[in-house]
Amino acid sequence: MGAVVGTLTLQTKQRRPSRDKVDDELEMTMVCHRPEGLEQLEAQTNFTKQELQVLYRGFKNECPSGVVNEETFKHIYAQFFPHGDASTYAHYLFNAFDSTNNGSIKFEDFVMGLSILLRGSTRDKLEWTFNLYDINKDGYINKEEMTEIVQAIYDMMGKYTYPALKGDVPKQHVEVFFQKMDKNKDGVVTLEEFVQACEEDDTMMRSMQLFENVI
Numbered sequence: 001m002g003a004v005v006g007t008l009t010l011q012t013k014q015r016r017p018s019r020d021k022v023d024d025e026l027e028m029t030m031v032c033h034r035p036e037g038l039e040q041l042e043a044q045t046n047f048t049k050q051e052l053q054v055l056y057r058g059f060k061n062e063c064p065s066g067v068v069n070e071e072t073f074k075h076i077y078a079q080f081f082p083h084g085d086a087s088t089y090a091h092y093l094f095n096a097f098d099s100t101n102n103g104s105i106k107f108e109d110f111v112m113g114l115s116i117l118l119r120g121s122t123r124d125k126l127e128w129t130f131n132l133y134d135i136n137k138d139g140y141i142n143k144e145e146m147t148e149i150v151q152a153i154y155d156m157m158g159k160y161t162y163p164a165l166k167g168d169v170p171k172q173h174v175e176v177f178f179q180k181m182d183k184n185k186d187g188v189v190t191l192e193e194f195v196q197a198c199e200e201d202d203t204m205m206r207s208m209q210l211f212e213n214v215i
Contacts, residue, residue: 041108045115052111059107067104070094077156084158092149096132126195133194140188141181146174180204 077090135145150170181189181197198205
């Protein structure tokens with residue numbers, strides 16, 4: 001998650017703690033899309049109002065219109081993975097953040113997802129990750145979907161993948177994951193199977209956390 005957070009907060013300037021609510025609300029009106037009130041977002045997320053203000057200013061610096069489209073999102077990710085191809089993974093990650101499926105990410109979408117990934121419960125994080133892997137949103141993960149995501153992660157890491165990537169490594173990883181996750185051997189993984197496998201197997205959990213760290 002550091003890639004997105006780092007970029008969207010990089011240009012945020014330090015402000016005096018005494019900056020009042022009127023100034024913050026006035027600043028928010030200067031973009032095309034005005035997010036929900038900070039109080040409401042504070043209630044819906046695990047961030048404080050001050051943290052939301054910092055995140056919002058960074059978001060606005062990168063996205064003056066108040067929304068992020070997929071091309072902008074891909075550009076942000078490409079800056080952090082210059083030795084690989086981040087476009088495919090950024091596409092899937094964009095879709096996971098785009099909760100309304102309208103082709104753009106609003107500040108509300110961004111902080112709701114960020115709140116889960118940084119400060120959510122283990123269950124919340126696993127549900128979010130499951131949604132990322134469930135590309136067609138049918139409530140299941142099949143081998144093809146998981147392979148696409150894992151391959152996209154390796155492509156993004158590029159030459160820094162360790163150990164050196166061989167052509168069949170992503171498929172091998174997926175086969176191992178499915179053997180542990182697909183309890184009833186029906187060829188797909190449900191949310192409950194996914195959560196149970198990760199909670200019961202420390203190695204599986206670490207693998208999911210490793211993939212989560214590139215978000």
